[in-house]
Amino acid sequence: MPVSDNYKGEKAFLELGEGFADEVQAANFPQAILRYRNDRAAASVGLFELTDGEWINHFARFKPLPDNLQTPLAQRYHGHQFRNYNPDIGDGRGFLYAQMRDDQGRLMDLGTKGSGTTPYSRSGDGRLTLKGGVREIMASEMLNALGAYTSDTLSIIETGERLVRGDEPSPTRSAVMVRLTHGHIRIGTFQRHAYFSDKDRINTLIDYCLKHYYNEMPFGSPADRALLFLERVMERAAEQAADLMAAGYVHGVLNTDNINITGEIFDFGPWRLLPNMDLSFTAAYFDEQGLYAFGRQADALHWNIYQLGGALADIAEEADLKAVLAKFPSLYFTALRARLLNRMGVKAKDDQSDDAMLKLVNDYMITEKAPYERFFYDWYGGKLAETRYRKSPEEGKYLDGKYDEMRAAILSYSPRNPNFVDHQYFRNGKPCTFLIEEVEAIWNEIAHHDDWQPLYNKLDQIKIMADALSR
Structure with missing residues (x-):
């Protein structure tokens, strides 16, 4: 297998010994159609050079990776679900598939979702809807772009089964997902x-x-x-x-x-x-x-x-x-x-000044029920936002006299990096959002026309935003 030089397989979970997981087998899916591979995330753990065929062998058929776990492990856990304790849960439709070191030396897990039944499936079928997998891509990519610490959706492979669900039109298409995260051990x-x-x-x-x-x-x-x-x-x-x-x-x-x-x-x-x-x-x-x-x-x-x-x-x-x-x-x-200052693209002053400015921002957003992404887009960069906020659909609210103090406070802040103003994202005139209407519209194209291009186009837009916000 052509893993990269920085691939470093691990079996650290086995150090725990017995009582933490159960050996399981992946489901034998009738099809394996590669729908999404996250090469950015794959490169961080040395899996970028896999061919699509090898990718399917590992992430749909679950052939073991080199120097790694030889059998998938369904982890044992309990949990409070909406504050009701449930002792009957665990990895019910997923398992720990592999471990490895990333390019920062961190121990990483490859965990699955929709890979088949386990001892903790109860009455479930151990499967994942394709829509559920697509929503995982959307969430993880958007959160990554916004600077949140999140797992990566590494792979989505459609599996050719028809699933019955109570919360979406059925039968619906099935998929198996692989997630890359720092760890799957839970509270x-x-x-x-x-x-x-x-x-x-x-x-x-x-x-x-x-x-x-x-x-x-x-x-x-x-x-x-x-x-x-x-x-x-x-x-x-x-x-x-x-x-x-x-x-x-x-x-x-x-x-x-x-x-x-x-x-x-x-x-x-x-x-x-x-x-x-x-x-x-x-x-x-x-x-x-x-x-x-x-x-x-x-x-x-x-x-x-x-x-x-x-x-x-x-x-x-x-x-x-x-x-x-x-x-x-x-x-x-x-x-x-710290995170709100980062979202506004400004340098911190001191805790007292920062808290005062952010309180004015919070009061405005609550009072005006402000469009969330629009606000941060309009005011990104502090004093360099003067021209941008005046071109916003929200300009009238911003210029209301009762918000003079907020405007002055924001405009007194220096940008974290003034180079952002030349980025195409901020020349575009509107923020990248991913509200439920767009999520459903993208899924509708996949469900009814098998058209994945709207999703790929949206992911490209998210990458542009991520590049702009990372400056």
Whole structure:
């Protein structure tokens, strides 16, 4: 197999020993039609040189990669789902397929979705709809472009089955997805072992995660290591909450089984990107209480970290765990400040000035129910936004006298990099959005005409935005 020189296969998960996963076999799909390969992500782990045929062999037929896991592993975990504890879940339609080092030396996982049944499938068929796979591409590429820490959708292969689903027209087309992420160990993984009072496996997991995901060589007592681990995961969760809010992304299902300990946004379900500023906006039609509404996402993640703390309660003292958990709000607001300044493309001044400006921005966006992406596009670059915001459809609102203070505050900021003004994205006159209407329109072309070009065109637009915002 022509893997690149920087391909470095790993089998680190096997260090954990028994009790963490079950060996499974992938489904035997009737077809394997390559629909999407993420060569950017593949290059980071040395898989860019695979031919399409080899790609299908590995990511639809799941032939083992060199120097890697020889059998797929369905991971064991529990989780709170909309705050109801469920001990009957685990990898029900996916598995850990391979591990490797990326070009930064990080341990990475290739995990699947829609690859067949496992011991945790319950009554499910272990399959993924093609629409679900396409939505994963959309979400991960948009979040990456907006600077959020997220998994990559590496591969989507259509599998030729007809699936029956209650939440979309059926029968519908099927697919198998491969996701590249820093890690698939979840908060729910720890909850499972706490449920069985298995302190030894919890300690083993802590040491594994500290070593492989945080570059911390385990030291001190088990309690010391548990507190260090909790703090590291909490830091990542606070950053994830800030990423969600700054991106205007509504995850929809922030359950403890959907939150990994490395802090990446992953496992995209009924996600939405915020059309207009609305703290009560929800993504999932079944979230009737608004538990995971846009404005409640930080609280949801803080609650989830408390559940991780609870899973460590037999190892560390409750008072010490609570002392760690109390740091979440300050970590979150620090991270959110940095990410919002980044979204506005400006250099920080000082915390007091930055908070004052961002409060004016927040008040404006809530009062005017501002189009989320439009606002950040119009004001990107601070003082260099003068000409752009005056050409915006929102100009009338911006020039309302009651927002003089906000305009003056934003225009007092220097751009992070003034070269952005020459980029075609900002000469285009409108932001790149990915609202539900466009998601559905793109899927409609695939579903009814097998026309993938609108999707590929949109991904090209997202790449242009990503290039502009990364300057």
